[in-house]
Amino acid sequence: MSATTAPTPAPGPATAGTEADGVLEVRDLAKHFPKGDQDLVALREFSITVRPGQFLVLLGRSGCGKSTLLNLMAGLTRPTSGQILYRGSALTGPSTEIGYLTQHDTLMPWRDVTRNVEMPRELRGQDKRSRRQEAQRLIELVGLGGFEHHFPRELSGGMRRRASLARMLAADPETLLLDEPFGALDAQLRTELQGELLRLWQGTGRTVVFVTHDIEEALLLADRVVVLGPVGSVLLDVEVDLARPRDPDEVRVDPRFVALHKSLSAALKEGAR
Amino acid sequence: MTATTGAVAGAGAGTEAGAGGPLQVQAARGFRDKHGRTTTVWAWRTALLVALVAVWQVLSGPVLDPQYVSSPLGIWDRLADWVADGTLWTNTWITIQEIVLGFVLGAGAGAVLAYLIAPIRVVWTILDPYVMALYAIPKVALAPLFIVWFGIGTDMKVLLAAVSVFFLVFINTAAGVHQVDPALIDAVRLMNGSRRDIALKVVLPASMTGLLTGLRVSIPYALIGAVIGELVASNRGLGFLISDSSAKFDTDGVFATLLVLSAIAMVLNGLVGLIDARTSRWKPLDA
Ligand SMILES: Nc1ncnc2c1ncn2[C@@H]1O[C@H](COP(=O)(O)OP(=O)(O)OP(=O)(O)O)[C@@H](O)[C@H]1O
Ligand SMILES: [Mg+2]
Numbered sequence: 001m002s003a004t005t006a007p008t009p010a011p012g013p014a015t016a017g018t019e020a021d022g023v024l025e026v027r028d029l030a031k032h033f034p035k036g037d038q039d040l041v042a043l044r045e046f047s048i049t050v051r052p053g054q055f056l057v058l059l060g061r062s063g064c065g066k067s068t069l070l071n072l073m074a075g076l077t078r079p080t081s082g083q084i085l086y087r088g089s090a091l092t093g094p095s096t097e098i099g100y101l102t103q104h105d106t107l108m109p110w111r112d113v114t115r116n117v118e119m120p121r122e123l124r125g126q127d128k129r130s131r132r133q134e135a136q137r138l139i140e141l142v143g144l145g146g147f148e149h150h151f152p153r154e155l156s157g158g159m160r161r162r163a164s165l166a167r168m169l170a171a172d173p174e175t176l177l178l179d180e181p182f183g184a185l186d187a188q189l190r191t192e193l194q195g196e197l198l199r200l201w202q203g204t205g206r207t208v209v210f211v212t213h214d215i216e217e218a219l220l221l222a223d224r225v226v227v228l229g230p231v232g233s234v235l236l237d238v239e240v241d242l243a244r245p246r247d248p249d250e251v252r253v254d255p256r257f258v259a260l261h262k263s264l265s266a267a268l269k270e271g272a273r
Numbered sequence: 274m275t276a277t278t279g280a281v282a283g284a285g286a287g288t289e290a291g292a293g294g295p296l297q298v299q300a301a302r303g304f305r306d307k308h309g310r311t312t313t314v315w316a317w318r319t320a321l322l323v324a325l326v327a328v329w330q331v332l333s334g335p336v337l338d339p340q341y342v343s344s345p346l347g348i349w350d351r352l353a354d355w356v357a358d359g360t361l362w363t364n365t366w367i368t369i370q371e372i373v374l375g376f377v378l379g380a381g382a383g384a385v386l387a388y389l390i391a392p393i394r395v396v397w398t399i400l401d402p403y404v405m406a407l408y409a410i411p412k413v414a415l416a417p418l419f420i421v422w423f424g425i426g427t428d429m430k431v432l433l434a435a436v437s438v439f440f441l442v443f444i445n446t447a448a449g450v451h452q453v454d455p456a457l458i459d460a461v462r463l464m465n466g467s468r469r470d471i472a473l474k475v476v477l478p479a480s481m482t483g484l485l486t487g488l489r490v491s492i493p494y495a496l497i498g499a500v501i502g503e504l505v506a507s508n509r510g511l512g513f514l515i516s517d518s519s520a521k522f523d524t525d526g527v528f529a530t531l532l533v534l535s536a537i538a539m540v541l542n543g544l545v546g547l548i549d550a551r552t553s554r555w556k557p558l559d560a
Contacts, residue, residue, distance in 0.1 A: 074463060076459050076462065076463065093462070094462045094463045094464075094465060095465065096464070096465045099463075100463050102456070102459075102460075104456060106454075106456045106457050106459065106460035108457060108460075108474075108475070108478070110478045110479070110481075119464060119474075120464040123461070123464045123465065123466045123470050123474075124464075124465075146297065171464060
């Protein structure tokens, strides 16, 4: 699987040596979707290294390949060329260490909220009592207390989103891939859940890759923001050196925030052309 | 509309969900709200039936020839005779056995085969046109062949019922398997689920609607298959009772048997209703 793509300067199959190793290392990734006798190129020559414990936000306009990239990073789909290393070894399929909240909800419609949330632990073979307990805790965490026995179709879009988030957290992953997780929520709830997410991330060594359209959300959460252009070209890659905790109301008037906002917004506009 | 006051009164007992979720209150619905509609519907049904029977009885004789259209009282007398001498029960019991056996056999084989074949896409694609061709054969047309193969005993009727049921269950279950949302399968793959997990926790429940649709639509066909088998060649069963009565120009007997058949159909429909109630607990998200 590995080193067959020659031109890379001898990475070798196990790259434990390369310093400042990323949890996720993406090299020359390309993804084509066959369409008739043509190929639709969703991603081309994309490379990125996500450092352990980093909160990386991917910002990009609709259709630039963000979800395609996350699908590849989660091991759901295979790249057309290039490779992804997770903790130094090639990613060959989904792993329980990587949690992925997809853009569209995939709750099982025949399971109520509790049974959906406990599902990762059920597949792992955990006993009913302790997985129920954990599910209950997570349901409260995402503010769905009282809706344990509702079926997905009986929930609003934002509530389904939160149930999905709880389900992903039930697997207790080390690396979180989140595709526009808070898009469907109202501002209040969004702030609350952003806070929860930061709490889950800070001081736990977890790594987060977070996709959004929203520049402010990116700046509130990120250590590093990467702005993607068409077919996954990197338009801008900046470290966000704002002090944490970032109060949503105060940080907005921080001159550093304003400057970053300006450059990100300029990069996004550039990508539109 | 009286329910609104009840809802407000019950609001204090409601569970307040966090984060602006909907309020859940005990609904105070009275007898009229719950059963008013059903009562009206049933009242009309009864009235309609009584009216029809009355008109039939009045017209039969002076206007219509009872030799051809029978009459409610004639049917009643015939049923009473048959109940008294046991004809009705023996023949009904035989037909019911054929229906149930045929249904169980056909549905079982259809469901099992569908779950074995449908998930393997290539095999399904290869077999698909042949399945459809066989499905399209009118099952009555198989009766003569089945007589040659299995004789004119009960087997022939059971199998005729089973064949009709088989295709409906097979095709609907396979469609259910094929309509499983691949995103749900991906979700289980993300949880590191095995192929077994995918089969048992996604494909099976997701295709259950297809299987149940198959069961639902095929119940009447089990009845049709069994009765047709008896009509074609038999010396017992409700189908035989029809052909025997008509051979003797006994219209009362024909109508009496038809009445029993529709009673059986109604009971079967009731069973279907129970299946429906089981499945409507959840529905696909995009439905
Ligand atoms: N399964 C697929 N088959 C064919 N084309 C696809 C498929 N998935 C994505 N694409 C194409 O790849 C491109 C990138 O899609 P992708 O879903 O990654 O965009 P995105 O950046 O996530 O957009 P959004 O912000 O709207 O979610 C699009 O042009 C899309 O048409
Ligand atoms: Mg997307």
